[in-house]
Amino acid sequence: MRRFIVNVTFFGLIGLGIFWFLTRPETLPETALDGLTADATHGKQVFYAAGCAACHTAPEAEAAEMPILSGGQTFPSPFGTFTAPNISSDPVQGIGNWSALDLANAMKHGTSPDGQHYYPAFPYTTYARASLQDIADLHAFLMTLPADATPSQPHVLGFPFNIRLSLGGWKWLFLDDTWVTQAPTPELERGRYLVEALGHCGECHTPRGPLGDTDFGAWLTGAPDPSGKGKVPDITPGALGWPAQELAYYFETGFTPEYDSAGGHMTHVIENLSQLPAEDRDAIAAYLTALP
């Protein structure tokens, strides 16, 4: 009996150790960004392509040239309600004292500067595919945006989702930075980068499994609206049927081919996409029309 208890304890501890090791908050090497020169002007393009302002501006904020990323928008989910934090350049309430490497760890690994797991309401599951150069450029641009001292509000989550440590297991199972689709041409490759690495279309337009994991087998085929009312549309060509030119025009103006307009959270997306170069909107349209 004693031997049994010793064995259970021994192997139990080893198991916990392995679990801890596999699920610890990952970070990039300290030297990961060495040799990169940050370009804030290009960072602005990354900012619009990644749609940061869509979630991190205040709930009623209007579109602005220099958005105030004070946070506060809430996102209901089956696990509880997430509140977007302040990521303005304020050094205390925002991310003003973050290094570019801190931002890279947050975006690529969902790890905070103090080594905690972020919830995947922050779409690092998408940003994991972003290039380090883009992240360095984005960091430089974010530092030029206004500071705001509004404190970030806590998420309101039920047990056991309120235990951040459990996210290590979630990431180990679901955080995957491989591409979802093939990209045989340069335009499709650019479109894929914009959709799968920055634009995070799939976060709302792809259904999720019971643990909130993206169902890659049903990529961009639509999902229930997270508010619980209505749905986020299927945007694969078979279901949507919009030619590339119509898609690109929608991204520029918000007008559908029937001249209805974008609504709800998609209006934020249009505000961002309309700031991109026309070739980028065309690339996203090409990507979407090439989907199976």
Next chain:
Amino acid sequence: MKNLFKTTGAALSLALLGGTAFADGHVDAAIKARQSQMQLYAFNLGALGAMAKGAVAYDAEAATAAASNLAAVAMLDQSMLWPAGSDSGAAKTRAKAEMWSNYPDVMAKGKALSDAAVAMQAAAGTDLDSLRGAMGAVGGACGACHKVYREPES
């Protein structure tokens, strides 16, 4: 020309008013009327958008006509079109109840649309680039209201 729009606008208003006064379900009639107004926006925007996209050759006269329609429709008096009880909680519509509790904001957003439509009226007859530029502002004004006051499609 301007008088014609005024007359058309007044006639439309009267028609809508008459419609609402005599219909059995005045809520349903009001919803139908405001949806028809949206259709009129869409139809005229379609004419402008086809030129903006390059699907149809730019024609200053046709563009001006469509833009003038758009502005006329945007300036219709809508006070009869949004009766109490015509929100998504009570009726078959995607209009959120928040519209009725944020009246000043709704009016401001409506004003932004008519301003954008008036700007389009000037731009549409100027040249294709001006028309293209003005489309973005109109789309933004449509989206500003649909962003907060329209339910997602079911």
